[in-house]
Amino acid sequence: MKCSIAVGALAATASAAPGLVERADKKIRQYGYPITKPTVNATLLKADITRDNLVAGAQQLEDFAYASEERNRFIGSPGHNDTVYWLKDTLESLDGYYNVSLQEFFTVAQINGTINVFTVDGAAPPEGSYLLFDYSASGNATAPLVPVSNVGCNASDYPATVSGSIALISRGTCEFGLKSALAGAAGAVGALIYNNVAGPPLQGTLGAPPRPEGDYVASISISQALGAGYLSAITGGANVSATIDVLTDIRNISTYNVLATTNSGDQENKLALGAHTDSVAAGPGINDDGSGTVGILEVAKALSKYKVNNAVTFGFWAAEEEGLLGSTYYVENLAASEAAKIRAYLNFDMIASPNFVNAIYDGDGSAFNLSGPAGSAEIEAFFEDYFTGVGQNFTATAFDGRSDYGPFLDAGIPSGGLFTGAEENKTAEEALLFGGTAGVALDQCYHQACDNVTNLDLGAFETHAKAIADAVATYSFSWEGFPARNTTATKRSVVRSKRTIERRHGRNKRVQPLEK
Ligand SMILES: *[C@@H]1O[C@H](CO)[C@@H](O)[C@H](O)[C@H]1NC(C)=O
Ligand SMILES: *[C@@H]1O[C@H](CO)[C@@H](O)[C@H](O)[C@H]1NC(C)=O
Ligand SMILES: *[C@@H]1O[C@H](CO)[C@@H](O)[C@H](O)[C@H]1NC(C)=O
Numbered sequence: 001m002k003c004s005i006a007v008g009a010l011a012a013t014a015s016a017a018p019g020l021v022e023r024a025d026k027k028i029r030q031y032g033y034p035i036t037k038p039t040v041n042a043t044l045l046k047a048d049i050t051r052d053n054l055v056a057g058a059q060q061l062e063d064f065a066y067a068s069e070e071r072n073r074f075i076g077s078p079g080h081n082d083t084v085y086w087l088k089d090t091l092e093s094l095d096g097y098y099n100v101s102l103q104e105f106f107t108v109a110q111i112n113g114t115i116n117v118f119t120v121d122g123a124a125p126p127e128g129s130y131l132l133f134d135y136s137a138s139g140n141a142t143a144p145l146v147p148v149s150n151v152g153c154n155a156s157d158y159p160a161t162v163s164g165s166i167a168l169i170s171r172g173t174c175e176f177g178l179k180s181a182l183a184g185a186a187g188a189v190g191a192l193i194y195n196n197v198a199g200p201p202l203q204g205t206l207g208a209p210p211r212p213e214g215d216y217v218a219s220i221s222i223s224q225a226l227g228a229g230y231l232s233a234i235t236g237g238a239n240v241s242a243t244i245d246v247l248t249d250i251r252n253i254s255t256y257n258v259l260a261t262t263n264s265g266d267q268e269n270k271l272a273l274g275a276h277t278d279s280v281a282a283g284p285g286i287n288d289d290g291s292g293t294v295g296i297l298e299v300a301k302a303l304s305k306y307k308v309n310n311a312v313t314f315g316f317w318a319a320e321e322e323g324l325l326g327s328t329y330y331v332e333n334l335a336a337s338e339a340a341k342i343r344a345y346l347n348f349d350m351i352a353s354p355n356f357v358n359a360i361y362d363g364d365g366s367a368f369n370l371s372g373p374a375g376s377a378e379i380e381a382f383f384e385d386y387f388t389g390v391g392q393n394f395t396a397t398a399f400d401g402r403s404d405y406g407p408f409l410d411a412g413i414p415s416g417g418l419f420t421g422a423e424e425n426k427t428a429e430e431a432l433l434f435g436g437t438a439g440v441a442l443d444q445c446y447h448q449a450c451d452n453v454t455n456l457d458l459g460a461f462e463t464h465a466k467a468i469a470d471a472v473a474t475y476s477f478s479w480e481g482f483p484a485r486n487t488t489a490t491k492r493s494v495v496r497s498k499r500t501i502e503r504r505h506g507r508n509k510r511v512q513p514l515e516k
């Protein structure tokens with residue numbers, strides 16, 4: 001089996017390098033062991049990337065998602081596990097070209113959650129004036145509302161009467177999770193946290209448990225108007241009682257990064273690149289980030305036909321949607337001596353958005369005033385040259401660490417990559433540069449059930465996958481002209497404990513400090 005795969009793979013290069021392939025075939029026939037491969041070449045590697053293969057890969061991921069009731073590839077789901085095992089099997093089938101491993105880690109994640117009942121004095125508040133906090137505890141209680149002093153960031157803000165009651169707390173100053181945990185520590189059976197600005201309630205998260213202050217209670221986010229109404233009734237001497245019946249499914253999930261490093265090439269001067277394998281729970285995640293996953297997988301498959309001068313590590317990260325957890329786990333468990341061998345990291349998260357832009361991470365900081373370690377500017381320039389070469393326009397996207405390159409930047413590793421856009425609307429200027437429709441989201445199916453194969457712009461997918469091939473061929477051939485690693489460079493500042501939760505709205509989506 002392995003042998004025939006190798007021959008088949010080589011046959012595909014026949015048109016480009018017939019002499020070599022004939023000699024290679026002959027060697028296999030004669031000696032039955034792997035032959036000397038042609039040296040990697042950007043022209044050839046790009047030509048190996050086909051739209052048909054990209055679509056087939058995306059379809060495979062959709063099939064994995066749709067094979068189960070969940071219809072997603074959320075970490076720990078059948079669709080995600082199948083994705084992980086498929087990547088491992090595919091990379092292992094490449095005739096020993098890669099050292100493939102699974103890196104297991106654990107993460108607490110909310111699978112789903114729902115408010116079954118929320119009534120105050122027997123009546124349901126208006127639709128849209130309340131929402132469940134992510135990571136709320138489950139709970140089912142009817143109890144009086146007890147206002148908390150100040151903004152509930154301090155245990156002393158919680159009066160003794162909170163015990164057995166539902167704490168009524170203002171938004172502000174500290175994380176929602178601290179408020180819910182302090183309410184729990186004070187014996188509350190639930191918490192209502194009201195907004196401190198007018199309008200709808202905040203769609204917020206408590207952050208994954210556990211917290212040192214205590215267990216969360218059932219927690220609902222309510223509008224400022226609702227909170228003000230209850231407070232004034234209570235201040236006026238009334239007893240206000242609420243029923244909260246919420247159910248959340250929160251689990252400690254075991255999941256895996258898939259790592260594949262070329263066995264050949266200079267292991268002291270590696271290129272690393274990555275994409276994330278998990279989707280949100282809402283859908284199959286085919287643009288986000290099936291596109292990046294399949295893009296780098298196709299390049300990994302094609303690369304195995306060639307000899308590289310510099311080693312390449314492909315990282316297929318899990319739990320990006322839960323806060324860059326897989327890539328963070330990888331980087332944090334990498335010895336400093338190993339991290340120092342990574343000359344650059346390239347990230348590909350969403351590369352086939354239906355109303356796409358060709359956005360390059362702003363490694364030189366020229367557009368967003370946030371630059372990366374030395375080398376990041378060169379990576380940005382590399383991709384600018386690529387788009388210029390294929391006659392397409394490009395733009396910059398903020399280099400703010402909100403995808404899996406964040407942990408690499410934190411470790412001082414030069415980084416870069418491509419992005420075709422999420423929920424942000426296309427501007428008129430972008431429509432001039434890239435076509436498509438101004439005033440419509442770059443990906444209207446972002447984090448939704450409709451993010452399936454039909455959501456992809458196949459032209460963008462192919463262009464960006466070939467860009468990956470170009471970069472991998474170039475850097476695995478030579479680091480000439482690329483700055484040496486400065487391993488004493490100051491790390492970018494991070495507030496790691498807060499960088500754990502996905503923000504729901506924002507250009508690059510990704511993680512944001514916990515909202516208060
Ligand atoms: C790469 O391969 C193409 C096609 O065989 C050839 O024209 C080109 O010169 C090669 N480039 C390098 C840098 O070897
Ligand atoms: C997915 O894999 C993890 C790790 O092996 C396992 O704990 C989990 O049960 C699997 N999920 C399903 C749905 O099989
Ligand atoms: C293969 O990769 C694993 C994980 O990175 C590493 O522990 C192991 O030493 C590697 N094996 C070889 C032969 O390089």
Ligand SMILES: *[C@@H]1O[C@H](CO)[C@@H](O)[C@H](O)[C@H]1NC(C)=O
Pocket residue numbers: 111112113114249
């Ligand atoms: C939550 O997911 C579980 C399976 O993971 C399912 O049994 C349950 O019905 C779901 N609950 C809701 C409210 O969607």
Ligand SMILES: *[C@@H]1O[C@H](CO)[C@@H](O)[C@H](O)[C@H]1NC(C)=O
Pocket residue numbers: 116140141245
């Ligand atoms: C919540 O408690 C009420 C009253 O005890 C009960 O009728 C209801 O079935 C409970 N709901 C759930 C989901 O257990």
Ligand SMILES: *[C@@H]1O[C@H](CO)[C@@H](O)[C@H](O)[C@H]1NC(C)=O
Pocket residue numbers: 154155156
């Ligand atoms: C919490 O309240 C106590 C008592 O009023 C006070 O001593 C302490 O400084 C407060 N802590 C914070 C973080 O505000």
Ligand SMILES: *[C@@H]1O[C@H](CO)[C@@H](O)[C@H](O)[C@H]1NC(C)=O
Pocket residue numbers: 237238239
């Ligand atoms: C509120 O409830 C308390 C305790 O149950 C009771 O003593 C008090 O009379 C009630 N006040 C009103 C206005 O109903």
Ligand SMILES: *[C@@H]1O[C@H](CO)[C@@H](O)[C@H](O)[C@H]1NC(C)=O
Pocket residue numbers: 106107108209210252253
């Ligand atoms: C999740 O499970 C793993 C393995 O049993 C354990 O090491 C870890 O502490 C657990 N995490 C939490 C938050 O319970």
Ligand SMILES: *[C@@H]1O[C@H](CO)[C@@H](O)[C@H](O)[C@H]1NC(C)=O
Pocket residue numbers: 423424425439440441
């Ligand atoms: C995109 O434009 C629509 C229609 O003008 C608007 O409703 C929506 O809020 C905009 N979305 C974003 C993320 O700005």
Ligand SMILES: *[C@@H]1O[C@H](CO)[C@@H](O)[C@H](O)[C@H]1NC(C)=O
Pocket residue numbers: 391392393432433434435
């Ligand atoms: C690039 O942008 C310009 C407007 O600045 C536009 O005229 C041109 O058609 C665009 N090129 C492509 C290939 O879309």
Ligand SMILES: *[C@@H]1O[C@H](CO)[C@@H](O)[C@H](O)[C@H]1NC(C)=O
Pocket residue numbers: 449450451452453454
């Ligand atoms: C993919 O999503 C589209 C848009 O929501 C939907 O019409 C189509 O049925 C989905 N495909 C499959 C195979 O479910």
Ligand SMILES: *[C@@H]1O[C@H](CO)[C@@H](O)[C@H](O)[C@H]1NC(C)=O
Pocket residue numbers: 486488489490
């Ligand atoms: C490496 O980084 C440190 C800290 O940012 C800086 O002082 C030093 O000049 C850098 N060295 C080189 C060779 O760029």
